[in-house]
Amino acid sequence: MRFDILTLFPELFGSYLGQSLLKLAIDRGLVDVQTHNFRDFAEGKHRQVDDKPYGGGPGMLLMCPPIYDCVEHVQQQAETPGRLVMMTPQGRTLDQPLVEELATETRLVVLCGRYEGFDDRIREGLDPLEISAGDFICNGGEVPAMLLIDTVIRLIPGVLGDETSSKYDSFSDSGLLEYPQFTRPREFRGMAVPDVLLSGNHEAIAKWRHEQSLKITAERRSDLLK
Numbered sequence: 001m002r003f004d005i006l007t008l009f010p011e012l013f014g015s016y017l018g019q020s021l022l023k024l025a026i027d028r029g030l031v032d033v034q035t036h037n038f039r040d041f042a043e044g045k046h047r048q049v050d051d052k053p054y055g056g057g058p059g060m061l062l063m064c065p066p067i068y069d070c071v072e073h074v075q076q077q078a079e080t081p082g083r084l085v086m087m088t089p090q091g092r093t094l095d096q097p098l099v100e101e102l103a104t105e106t107r108l109v110v111l112c113g114r115y116e117g118f119d120d121r122i123r124e125g126l127d128p129l130e131i132s133a134g135d136f137i138c139n140g141g142e143v144p145a146m147l148l149i150d151t152v153i154r155l156i157p158g159v160l161g162d163e164t165s166s167k168y169d170s171f172s173d174s175g176l177l178e179y180p181q182f183t184r185p186r187e188f189r190g191m192a193v194p195d196v197l198l199s200g201n202h203e204a205i206a207k208w209r210h211e212q213s214l215k216i217t218a219e220r221r222s223d224l225l226k
Contacts, residue, residue: 001105001156002032004074004082005145006067007112008049010035012142022149025159033149034074038062041069050115059116067111067122074109082107084128087141087148088117091130094148096175098131102148103155110148112141175224179212 005013013035017023025031039047043065050060075081083105092098102108111118111128123130133144153159182193196208217224 001030001103001153002034002078002082002107003149004077004107004109005033005035005112005142006038006070006074006110007035007140007142007145008038008114009112009140009142010037013146016146021159022153025153025156028158030156030158031153034077036070036074038066038070041073042066053116057116061116062113062118062122064119064121064125067118068126071109071111071126078107080107082109084109084111084126085148086111086113086118086123086126086128086130087133087144088113088123088130089132089135089137091132093132093134094144094151096151099151100155103152108148108152110141110145112145114140174210174213176213177217177221177224179209179216 007013013033017026017033022031022033026033038049042049048063049066050062053059053061071084075084083102085102085108087110111122131144131148133147138144182197186193186198194208196204199205214225
């Protein structure tokens with residue numbers, strides 16, 4: 001799967017792309033992540049990409065010309081233009097069903113905003129899928145874009161060492177929060193691993209895990225039980 005990240009700060013992705021599962025997935029050819037700088041498509045001596053909003057107000061807005069030029073250039077770099085995504089607080093909340101939907105794509109082109117956001121004609125004319133990382137505001141779309149990549153690549157075959165790992169994550173499969181898990185030592189500072197997990201009775205273990213998922217979901221995210 002290919003991700004094209006369009007941003008004013010591609011250098012923010014340097015360390016991120018060189019770590020952990022993502023690096024392994026890239027090295028194995030399962031994932032390709034390319035970054036592109038909006039400023040490379042700006043004109044003038046200062047490569048201006050932003051300007052003051054009409055009607056007044058604080059901050060600056062990203063201008064249409066460099067953003068359109070960047071998107072159209074990037075879309076032409078592969079056989080398919082890919083699905084265009086805009087990271088914005090006004091978008092659809094990123095949740096597991098949306099992640100599963102995006103994981104079926106072969107290419108995602110991701111717009112990362114800055115300052116006070118995009119000129120609205122970028123949204124209107126390019127018609128991206130607008131995605132929000134949650135009900136909060138970040139300094140830009142880069143960290144939400146990393147979150148998007150992190151969630152989607154888990155569902156790409158071959159990325160996880162154990163292909164069943166993602167099935168039991170919170171919000172996956174049953175839609176419940178994940179059950180508690182334990183490893184050695186068996187006891188630690190007076191806290192012991194539940195006996196059922198040591199019983200070898202897989203049916204009893206599965207029942208316990210399901211009951212624990214229901215309990216934790218009811219306590220922490222009762223809205224999911226609907």
